[in-house]
Amino acid sequence: MAAHDTNKVDAVTGISTTGHEWDGIQELNTPLPRWWLWLFYICIVWGIGYVIAYPAWPLVSSYTRGVLGYASRDQIETDMASLKVQRGEMVAKMESASLVEIEKDPKMLEVARALGKAAFGTNCGPCHGQGAQGGPSYPNLNDDQWIWGGSLDQIYQTIQYGIRNENPDSRQGPMPAFGKDGIIPKADIPAVAAYVVTLSGRKPEGKVDLAKGQKLFAENCAACHGDAGKGNPEVGAPNLTSNIWLYGGDEKTIIETITNGRGGVMPGWAGRLEPATVKALAVYVHTLGGGQ
Amino acid sequence: MSLAEVPQTPDDDDIPLYEARKEIYPQAVHGRFRTIKWIILAITLGIYYFLPFVRWYRGPNAPDQAVLIDLANRRFYFFFIEIWPQELYYVTGLLVIAALILFLMNAVAGRVWCGYLCPQTVWTDLFYAVERMIEGDRRERLQKAQRGTWDLERISEKILKHTLWLMIAWWTGGAWVLYFADAPTLVRELVTFQAPVVAYVWIAILTFTTYSLAGWMREQVCLYMCPWPRIQAALTDEYALNVMYRYDRGEPRMSAKKAEAARKAHEPAGDCVDCFQCVNVCPTGVDIREGSQLGCIQCGLCIDACDNVMAKLGRPAGLIAYDTDDNAERRAKHEEPVYRIVRPRTIIYVALIALVGAVMLYALTNRNNVGISALHDRNPLFVRLADGAIRNAYTIRVTNKALDARPFRLEILGLNEPKFEVIGVPQTGATSTLLEAGPDQTRELRVLVTLPKALIQNEKMDVSFRLTDIVDGASATVRDHFFAPEGVYHHKQDDKHGQ
Numbered sequence: 133m134a135a136h137d138t139n140k141v142d143a144v145t146g147i148s149t150t151g152h153e154w155d156g157i158q159e160l161n162t163p164l165p166r167w168w169l170w171l172f173y174i175c176i177v178w179g180i181g182y183v184i185a186y187p188a189w190p191l192v193s194s195y196t197r198g199v200l201g202y203a204s205r206d207q208i209e210t211d212m213a214s215l216k217v218q219r220g221e222m223v224a225k226m227e228s229a230s231l232v233e234i235e236k237d238p239k240m241l242e243v244a245r246a247l248g249k250a251a252f253g254t255n256c257g258p259c260h261g262q263g264a265q266g267g268p269s270y271p272n273l274n275d276d277q278w279i280w281g282g283s284l285d286q287i288y289q290t291i292q293y294g295i296r297n298e299n300p301d302s303r304q305g306p307m308p309a310f311g312k313d314g315i316i317p318k319a320d321i322p323a324v325a326a327y328v329v330t331l332s333g334r335k336p337e338g339k340v341d342l343a344k345g346q347k348l349f350a351e352n353c354a355a356c357h358g359d360a361g362k363g364n365p366e367v368g369a370p371n372l373t374s375n376i377w378l379y380g381g382d383e384k385t386i387i388e389t390i391t392n393g394r395g396g397v398m399p400g401w402a403g404r405l406e407p408a409t410v411k412a413l414a415v416y417v418h419t420l421g422g423g424q
Numbered sequence: 425m426s427l428a429e430v431p432q433t434p435d436d437d438d439i440p441l442y443e444a445r446k447e448i449y450p451q452a453v454h455g456r457f458r459t460i461k462w463i464i465l466a467i468t469l470g471i472y473y474f475l476p477f478v479r480w481y482r483g484p485n486a487p488d489q490a491v492l493i494d495l496a497n498r499r500f501y502f503f504f505i506e507i508w509p510q511e512l513y514y515v516t517g518l519l520v521i522a523a524l525i526l527f528l529m530n531a532v533a534g535r536v537w538c539g540y541l542c543p544q545t546v547w548t549d550l551f552y553a554v555e556r557m558i559e560g561d562r563r564e565r566l567q568k569a570q571r572g573t574w575d576l577e578r579i580s581e582k583i584l585k586h587t588l589w590l591m592i593a594w595w596t597g598g599a600w601v602l603y604f605a606d607a608p609t610l611v612r613e614l615v616t617f618q619a620p621v622v623a624y625v626w627i628a629i630l631t632f633t634t635y636s637l638a639g640w641m642r643e644q645v646c647l648y649m650c651p652w653p654r655i656q657a658a659l660t661d662e663y664a665l666n667v668m669y670r671y672d673r674g675e676p677r678m679s680a681k682k683a684e685a686a687r688k689a690h691e692p693a694g695d696c697v698d699c700f701q702c703v704n705v706c707p708t709g710v711d712i713r714e715g716s717q718l719g720c721i722q723c724g725l726c727i728d729a730c731d732n733v734m735a736k737l738g739r740p741a742g743l744i745a746y747d748t749d750d751n752a753e754r755r756a757k758h759e760e761p762v763y764r765i766v767r768p769r770t771i772i773y774v775a776l777i778a779l780v781g782a783v784m785l786y787a788l789t790n791r792n793n794v795g796i797s798a799l800h801d802r803n804p805l806f807v808r809l810a811d812g813a814i815r816n817a818y819t820i821r822v823t824n825k826a827l828d829a830r831p832f833r834l835e836i837l838g839l840n841e842p843k844f845e846v847i848g849v850p851q852t853g854a855t856s857t858l859l860e861a862g863p864d865q866t867r868e869l870r871v872l873v874t875l876p877k878a879l880i881q882n883e884k885m886d887v888s889f890r891l892t893d894i895v896d897g898a899s900a901t902v903r904d905h906f907f908a909p910e911g912v913y914h915h916k917q918d919d920k921h922g923q
Contacts, residue, residue, distance in 0.1 A: 163443040165648055167641075241848045242868060263803030274807040274817070374810035419847045421807060421817050421872045 223408040231284040234415050241415065248416025251409045255401065264420055269379060269396055274420045277376040281365035282424040288414040294400035295368070305367045306395030307356075316348055316390065324348045325386040331361040331373045337383055447569070448643065448709035450552060451562035451701075455728025464540050465549055473595065476602035480504075483827040485863040493604050499864070505788065506864075508825065517784040521777060528773040530656055532765055533665040533746065534716075538652065539723030544645050547596070547638035548707065551589055558585045562704055589639045590631065597630025643708040646721055653718050662749040663764045667722045669702075669713040669744050672755045680737050695743050701733050702726035702744055712744055794832075795823030795866075796891040798904045806907045813843075814908045815874040822869060822891055824861035831860050831894050836873060838887045839906060843874035858894070873906060880908045 140149045142160055152159040182188070186198040197203075222243050226234055234240045253262055259270045266272030271279060280290050280303050293301040310316040316324060326336035327345030336342070350359065356369035363371035370378060378396075379389055401410050417423070480490035480503055487494065492501040500507040500515075507514055529536050538545060559565050559581050568578055601623045602610055613619035614627075637645055646653065660666075674696035678686065686693035696713065703711050705726055710719040712726050724746065731741040751761040801817040809815055824830050835856035836844045844855050847870040852858045861867045873887065885906040892899040 163441055165644060166442040166444050167644065168648070169442045235848060238848060238867075245870070261803065263801060265804035265807075272804070272807065274804055274815075275809055277810045371810065375808055375812045376810055419870060421815060421847075421870075422809075 223406075226408045226411055231288060231411060231414055231418075234411065235284070235419065241419070244412040244415040245419060247409060248412040248414075251405060251413050252416055255405065256413070259398075264417065271378055272376070273417050274422055275376055276422040276424070277371055277374055278365060278422065278424065279363075279368050279370050279378070282418075282422055284414060284418050284423065286365065287417050287423070288411070290398070291410055291413050291417070292400055292402040295398040296395055297397055297399055299400050302400055303368055303398075305356075307369075307389070307393045309391065309393035310352060311391030312393070316352055318391070320344060320348055321387055321390050322383075324353070324390055325383050328353075328361070328372055328386050328390075329381075329383055332375065332381065333373075445644065446709060448706070449562045449565045449569075449704075450707045450709075450725075451704040451729075452556055453705040453725050453728045453732070455725075455731060457724030458728050461540060461549065461723065461725075465546050468541065468543075468546055469550070473599045476599065476607035482506075485827045487606060489606055491603060492606075495604060506825070508823075511791075514784065514788070517780060517787075521780050521784070524773055524777045524780065526652075527659060528770060528777065530659055531661070531664055531769045531773060533722075534660060534667075535653070535656055535720070535722040538646065538656075538721035539667075542721075544637060544650070545707075545721060545723065547592075547634060548642050550592065551638040551642075552707065554588050554592070555585055558588070586639070590635055593631040593634035593638070594627065596634040597627035600630045601626050643719070646708055647719055657718070661769065662753075663767055663769075665746040665748055666716050667712060667720060667724055667727060667744065668716070668747040668749075668752060669696075670742070670747065670752070670755060671713070672752075674713070674743055695734065695737075695739050697733070697737065699733055701729040705729040716749075792898065792900050793825040794891055794893060794898045794900045795821075795825065796834075796889060796900045796902045797821045797823075798871075798889055798902045800904055800907075806909060808909065809874065812877045813874050814877070814880060815872055816906050818871045818873070818889075818904060820869045820871050820889060820902075821866050822859070822861050823866045825864065827863050829860055829862050831858060833858055833892045833894050834869070834871075835890050835892070836871075836887060837890055837901075839873070839875060839885065840879050842879075842887075842906075843872075845872040845874075846870070847872070875906065875908070883908055883910055 140151060140158070141147070142149050142158060145160060147160045147162070149158045150161045183196075184198065185200045186202055187195055188198065189196040222240070226240060226244060229237075229240065234244050252260075252264065256264070260266055260273055261270070264273035266274075271277075276282065278286070280286060280295065290303060293299050293303070295303040296306060308315060310324075311318050311321050322338075323340045323342065323345035325345070326338075326340040327342055327349050329336045330342065349361075353361075356367050357363055357372055358369070361372035363369045375381075377385075379385055379394060401413070405413070475491055476489065478490040479488050480501075481488050482501070486506070487501060489501065490503050492499075494501065498509045505514075526537055555565070559568065598614070605623070610619060610623065614623065641649075673694065675694045676692060677694050677696040677698045680697050683693040683695070683697070702713070703709070703726075705728070706712070707723065707725065708719045708721055710717055712720060727742075727744045727746070730744040734741050734743055747761070748763070751763075754761055797820070799819040799821075801819070805816075807815045807817070820834070822832060822834065824832075833856050834846065835853075836842055837855075842855065844857070845851065846857050846859065849857055849859050849869065859867070859869070871889070885908070886903065887906045888901050888903045890899055890901045
């Protein structure tokens with residue numbers, strides 16, 4: 133039950149009431165100070181000024197630009213430009229320094245690793261993973277096995293020109309499809325695969341003619357992978373005696389690899405990224421741990 | 425509920441929605457508490473304005489300003505203490521102590537903070553002093569305001585007052601920015617207009633806030649903006665000293681002559697002569713005779729005013745005095761007043777202050793000027809190498825809080841014959857290496873740890889890294905793990921099953 137009776141004065145406090153009464157409880161009139169009201173008006177005036185000065189109203193295909201001409205996109209461009217100036221000195225130093233010099237200088241190494249890490253996440257991460265951990269068909273760059281060589285210069289070369297792309301400077305030479313193209317009779321491929329399994333110290337499944345496998349390996353595979361299967365980074369032939377397998381080390385996958393061949397590709401980054409960034413990437417990958 | 429019972433809004437004409445400000449014209453007063461307030465004002469403002477110029481030599485690699493908040497290099501210097509961003513908990517500790525001291529002050533003497541130490545009070549006091557100096561005391565200011573005419577004298581007075589106010593406000597803002605850069609250099613840059621824009625912006629902001637808060641808002645800040653009176657009312661008790669009108673002595677109010685006559689006739693006569701001096705001097709415009717209230721900042725100026733009147737009347741001082749609610753009741757019952765400064769509440773506050781202070785002092789005196797932190801690579805968690813060995817990689821941050829470059833030994837502990845490698849640092853030992861960290865700097869290192877297959881006992885092995893200053897032996901250790909894939913060590917268990 134609500135009642136109202138204005139101009140009443142509360143007996144206990146001597147303060148006038150608003151006239152609102154709820155279940156016998158009266159509301160005392162304790163108004164806000166008037167400057168509070170002014171602040172409200174100031175906010176309205178400010179709001180109008182803001183709408184005039186800054187981008188505010190959406191239009192059909194555009195929006196009101198505001199008389200100050202402010203745009204957050206301009207702001208980011210200014211920020212990026214100043215960042216470039218800020219980095220300029222170090223970037224110039226890195227461009228003229230050799231890769232080895234960059235790695236030896238603690239300050240340059242720190243900058244190169246930070247720059248490389250950021251560039252790697254954006255450009256290389258989609259295939260190699262954010263931590264360069266790789267995955268099936270995409271090599272792990274943290275380990276010590278390198279298909280195309282793990283020295284600073286070899287890594288730099290690979291990043292600059294890529295692998296098996298249109299650029300003639302890129303790494304070339306796919307693994308032939310020995311089975312599909314009939315170079316090795318399909319019936320003999322399990323024997324070759326079984327022999328390859330033994331190269332890394334494991335026992336092949338089932339009973340196969342290992343001697344035949346070894347003979348076929350020597351005839352067809354050793355040219356690139358070497359007699360002992362140690363691989364050859366010059367032609368991108370991986371080491372077959374280790375624990376690391378790009379496409380999978382089980383017999384079934386090895387049979388598939390021999391049958392259909394392999395030829396992973398990678399784009400070249402020279403020209404796409406700034407020279408200092410490509411150098412930073414080479415240093416970053418080299419210092420991930422596996423660099424030779 | 426029928427429609428007739430629905431509450432209706434009364435006519436708005438009857439109720440003022442916003443309250444017009446009650447202008448107050450505090451009168452000058454002399455006395456004990458006024459003197460104390462002048463002294464505190466001089467000390468606190470003196471510290472605030474001149475502290476940035478105090479020098480404190482720390483060595484060639486650090487600034488020599490005693491109190492400096494170096495935002496660009498993320499350091500806070502306070503005399504012999506240097507705080508890094510990760511040590512911000514010292515500041516938290518200081519804030520905890522500050523809050524506890526505020527509570528203790530409140531338990532002992534109510535809103536003594538409000539009345540004497542609060543920046544709002546101190547600057548408002550200073551601004552009132554300027555106003556009084558130029559426009560005259562309460563009577564003159566009131567008369568000029570009531571007359572309402574704007575003659576040349578009044579206009580020039582106003583201009584002079586606001587100019588002086590703005591100068592004080594500008595100096596306040598100017599002193600503020602000096603805490604964030606080398607003060608003498610910044611002063612030189614400021615006057616030659618070569619200081620960074622941000623410095624001028626902050627001076628402008630602080631000038632505006634000081635001018636508006638101390639010149640215009642004044643008591644409105646205490647009455648409407650400040651949260652402390654609300655919190656304070658919930659924290660206080662009946663034993664806290666408050667500025668109090670001793671109504672048992674003051675009532676019934678009557679003129680001095682009537683009171684004298686009444687006393688001769690042995691009739692009740694109060695000491696309060698209703699002269700309104702206590703109200704006139706009040707910087708927040710309250711009437712203390714209405715009891716403790718939100719508007720009262722307990723500055724004690726009404727005590728000075730009343731004591732002066734009592735002295736003239738030949739009555740004892742202390743009609744208005746610092747007293748407790750408890751004593752007000754006791755006096756009414758003609759009992760002796762009791763002061764209980766030492767009581768559980770104050771003991772607890774003092775104990776807490778001592779405890780937090782001791783913890784901070786311990787942390788400060790025992791803090792390490794060497795720091796190490798390790799961040800294990802998340803992805804990949806481990807790397808399998810060509811020969812089957814497992815490698816883990818860590819990002820290790822080596823912190824040298826000393827102001828000189830120091831040679832350190834970084835070593836790995838807890839693993840059996842690991843291969844230990846720090847990228848970019850020439851290896852000097854099998855499980856340790858020597859490196860240098862620059863003055864007052866953190867150096868980030870990539871550390872690789874490799875274990876041959878045969879030495880891996882577990883999926884997750886404990887490892888720690890220790891950093892030692894090879895000269896003074898100061899060291900810090902950080903613990904982490906060495907992770908390995910499940911299959912690597914399972915063969916041992918398989919062997920057991922086979923037996």
